Amino acid sequence: MKKVLVINGSARKGRTFELLKNIAEKLPYDVEYIHLKEYDIKDCLGCEVCKKKDFCVIKDQAEELMEKLKSADGIVLGTPVYIENVSGVLKKFLDRTCRWYHRPPLLGKPALLVATTAGSSLKKVLQYLEDVVTTWGMIPTGKIGKRVSEKRVVSKKQIKKFINAMEKPPKRYIRLTKLIRFQVQKAMATNLLDIDKNYWIEKGLNKKKLPLQILYRSFLILIFNFIWKIHFK
């Protein structure tokens, strides 16, 4: 049976966990809950050894958790909004995945993003989570956010895209912002460190073409034609 890691980035088993549980109960997969707070995850030292040498000098449970993410078929990642951002517990773990920004290991795996808030920053935090998992190589399949006044219950429709992607990798048509993000990641990976370059070549990422959503493509063609007519005709 396929496995989904459900990650609770809250400092407690509160509203975020309640929402995550509601989602997990609707998933036809083997679910493992991760309460980040229960893991021994230390602050990143900023030494960048992981980036250059592919291992971390800190001995704690970050590596164990990263291996769990790698062996799962998909993840549901949840956080409360803390001071307009993700929780510190989650951010600490995200910092420790620094080398995944250079050598994304979770290629094509679906991710569902979840956040709870008293009122503010839901959109911003969910977008941040989407940016992170995209850079890890994952396919974001939805964002679910709830304010404290709302019931922490999801409909089957809200998780359908995630389940579909778990069953069959979807044809991806991406937005311009995602394409730019990927191109920047590629430029960094293939020009700065050999360890990154070799990884991108090995995984065929250097040759990967990401198709733009039709709306964005049409928009770009229009702009291009407009500039062409003004300047070159």
Ligand SMILES: Cc1cc2nc3c(=O)[nH]c(=O)nc-3n(C[C@H](O)[C@H](O)[C@H](O)COP(=O)(O)O)c2cc1C
């Ligand atoms: C340290 C801290 C910071 C918070 N910052 C915000 C915030 O910036 N905006 C907001 O709307 N709610 C904020 N909240 C409220 C939480 O986002 C909200 O209660 C959330 O549902 C808590 O999730 P939990 O029960 O999983 O811990 C904050 C709560 C805490 C404890």
